[in-house]
Amino acid sequence: MGQVSDRRRIVISGCSSGGKSTLLDELTRRGFRTVEEPGRNIVREALATGSDALPWVNPEAFVRKAIEYASESLEAVRELNEPVFFDRSSIDALAHFERLSIRTPSDLKMLGEACLYASPVFFAPPWHALYEQDDERPLPFNEAVREYDWLRLAYPKRGYAIIDLPRVSVAARADFMLRTLGLPLSKAP
Known part of the structure; x- marks a missing residue:
């Protein structure tokens, strides 16, 4: 019998500056494939080029x-x-429009809804001790919490279950996720 493949596309969402990127770095270190957050790259590029593609502009x-x-x-x-x-x-991204009561253009809505991921989605909760404001993340902590609360509605509305990540070390968070998914704690080289 052939090996069963695992094609899950697993999302880590939640609060800005909640440790998502650090967790992704840990998963990468353990040999898993990861995809970084688009938002920080978009903001970085906009700030460098003078583009107005900033979420607050x-x-x-x-x-x-x-x-x-x-x-x-x-x-x-x-x-x-x-x-x-x-x-x-x-x-x-779609939830950002909804939160701001902006009508989503139909082409964007179709493209965004065609992106399918695995359920459950893992959520990094607001964690004040980790929160950092900078040029790429100018929102104060309370605004990040409001965004988080909105995302907690947006995912289930689209049929995704949510699992909260514990407020523990990055290694323990990675272990928690991988055990929950029934995956090894690291991939063989």
Whole structure:
């Protein structure tokens, strides 16, 4: 009998500065395939080039880029028969429009909803001790918590279950996720 493939596309979402990127780095170190958050790259590029594709300046341009990135990221791993971990997803981008009461253009809505991920989605809770503001993340902690609360509604609304990540070390968080998913604690080289 042949080996069963595992094609799960696993999302880590939740609060900004909640330890998602650090967790992704740990999963990468353990040999798993990961996809970084599009938002920070979009903001970094906008700040460097003078583009207005910033979530606090031009939400539509920002969300368009985030959804296009999510779609391209899924397409890039389509043929892989292994789990892939994503820092955020197209759902985070679509929820940004909903939170701001901006009507989602139909082409973006279709593209974003065509991005399918595994359920459950892992959520990094607000963790004040980790929260850092900077040029790429200018929102105060209470705004990050409001965004988190909105995302906790957006995922189940689309049929995704949520599992909260514990407030523990990054290694313990990675162990928790991998055990929950029935995956080894690290991939063989």
